Amino acid sequence: MALKEHKTPLLDELEKGEWPSFVTEIKNCASKNEMSNDLLGLLEKSYRERIGFWKHGGIVGVMGYGGGVIGRYTQLPEEYPNIEHFHTMRVNQPSGWLYTSDALRKLCDIWEKHGSGLTNMHGSTGDIVFLGCTTDDLEPTFADLTEAGFDLGGSGSDVRTPSCCIGPARCEWACYDTLAVTYDFTMHYQDELHRPAFPYKWKFKMSGCPNDCVASVARADISIIGTWQDDIRIDQDSVGEYSDNGLDILRDVIMNCPGKCMEWDGKTLEIDNKTCRHCMHCINAMPKALRPGTDTGAVVLIGSKAPIVEGAIISSVLVPFWKPEPPYDDLKDLMDEIIDLWCEEGKARERIGEFIQRVGMGNFLDAIGLEPEPAMVAYPRDNPYVFYEDAEEE
């Protein structure tokens, strides 16, 4: 049967120019898939009338799981019957997003068989996102996914699919094995991932160094960011080469050092490592000459979130230096303390960062049994938390 043709003059504008266009991709799918075709029509109408004709939520999912499927329905099912249901499925991505081409083909085949064929690789959560599934197709899709070795990820008030940067798989700056920690945490928190039982969402994100390629400091409830305790390694010959090749070390590196801890006399680069803020700027500017130290581990931070119910929050330091050693029980025990407290005392739709703001960091640390220390800062060097016991105030 021929597909209904939707005129799309506004969307066509988004195909002009040199860059890739999501409209082109939807059109590719629309030529052979009636869901994608109706999506194109609805999207054009949304652009024309400046209204999103969607509603989401409700009772929708696969048997036994409370996460992984986000119910979506068009408000105009008579006009666009093929997207009356257009649910999103979140599929747990492999750590670091490493695939074989065979695995990618399998995912696409499954999705073309059951859904719109449209994917989002990857969503901001990190998951493989399948866009557009009917309620009836959820279980068959899930069955084919599990057959291929994949599982659904998190959604709703649960542990969201942990995600990480590519870390030591390809990146020389990785200060710990982000892939191993992410895989381990994903397996450890399976129950919490599939069965929502929290006041709101909970995200773990792992970055191998302070470049924080997964932006964990801005959007994860627990950010685990690689760092080092000793000195930045310097290869003075390579520093000289950068200078000889035209890098203005004084202007582009030294002057931009937030710790003001570098000196360059034209021959030798010196770093006062005690005041280094581990921002990675100098290392990024001269990657052949500078490297993180060798005593590596991670900083564990807590409480960031994007602005949804309340405004945005950046993470604060919780554990100034953590040495990740499998099975990571020290950190998991701390997480259990925090999650228990939050489940007990947190309000509905209150992220852990908001909870800490409400009860106060001092009370929070007290309740989870963690001793405050000066390195638990919200911003480097700027505002250490200082706590006074009642007895000391008297």
Next chain:
Amino acid sequence: MPSVDEIADGMYKMVQDAQGQKKLKPTGLQKAMMEMYGVDKKTCKLAIRALVDNGRLVYSYFGGSFLELPPDGDK
């Protein structure tokens, strides 16, 4: 101490009684059972898991995650 099945029945009754009036969260059900029967979190989690796995309750999402009776026809 009540068994997982008994806790599951207690939770199911709470959801049934609240149906149409109030949506109940898994944490709320867990707290209620812990107070009523003195059971631990693990038992409550297993009870929820059993209820969802055998289809007596389903998860829903309305700004937060809730447990509900399945829609008519799914029962």
